[in-house]
Amino acid sequence: MVTHKLQSQTTMQSLQFSTRNAIMDIYLDVRAYVAYVFGGNPDDVSLDWNAVGACIHYFDNRRNIQFRLWERSEGHIGIPDMTLIVINISVRGIKETARSEMAAFVHWLQQTAKINGFIHFADENHGPLATDQVPGCRIACCRL
Numbered sequence: 779m780v781t782h783k784l785q786s787q788t789t790m791q792s793l794q795f796s797t798r799n800a801i802m803d804i805y806l807d808v809r810a811y812v813a814y815v816f817g818g819n820p821d822d823v824s825l826d827w828n829a830v831g832a833c834i835h836y837f838d839n840r841r842n843i844q845f846r847l848w849e850r851s852e853g854h855i856g857i858p859d860m861t862l863i864v865i866n867i868s869v870r871g872i873k874e875t876a877r878s879e880m881a882a883f884v885h886w887l888q889q890t891a892k893i894n895g896f897i898h899f900a901d902e903n904h905g906p907l908a909t910d911q912v913p914g915c916r917i918a919c920c921r922l
Contacts, residue, residue, distance in 0.1 A: 792829060793827075793830075793831065793849050794849060796895065797831070797849040797860075797895070800847075800894040800895045800896070801825075801831060801832045801847050801894075802825075803894050804834070804847060804890055804891065804894050805823065805825045805832075805834055807890050808823050808834055808836065808843075808887075808890075809823045811883070811886065812836055815883075816838070816841065818836070818838050818841075819838075822836055822837065822838060823835070823836045824836075830848050830849055830850050830851065830852065831846060831847045831848040831849045831850075832846070832847050833845070833846050833847075833865075834847065839870075840869060840870045840871055840876075841868070841869050841870075842866050842867070842868045843866070843867050843868075843883070844864075844865035844866045844867070845862055845863060845864050845865055845867070845887070846862070846863040846865060847862055847863075847891075847896065848860070848861050848862075848863060855915065855916040855917060856912075856914040856915040856916050856919075857898075857900060857915055857917070857919065858897065858898050858912055858915065858919070859897075860895065860896050860897040860898060861896065861897070861898040861899070861900050861919065862887070862888075862891040862896050862898070862899050862900070863900045863901070863902055863917075864884075864899075864900065864901040864902065864903070865902060865903075866903070867880060867883065867884060867887075868880070869883075888922055891922060892922040896922065897921060897922060898912055898919055898920065898921055898922060899919070899920055899921075899922050900912075900915065900917055900918060900919035900920075901917060901918040901919075902917050903917075903918075904917065904918035905917065905918065906918060906919070907919070907920060
């Protein structure tokens, strides 16, 4: 456990201070969203730091939310720096309700990322967009 904590601190130190703060703010905002909008347990939201940013995960009996916050992509598949990358956002339930809840969360997430200094929004499960695509990125990616 001490080793894990030390590794996390070392990873965090390689990120700019402003990015670390932005990621932490988004994490705290997601925890609040989970509690107040989903009625879930904010302790079920996890934050995992890595060399280029962090991943945030939340799972409950109806929702699967996973995304990355990258300060830098280091050229990986053309993803630009300061990008929120969706791994998976899905909601189970009555189709119309689930779709509406998911759309509201994605909109909120985009606005929250933008407020916190992230510039791009990408989805690793989809190819490049027909319009508004960030040039050179090999997954769906647009500017916020």
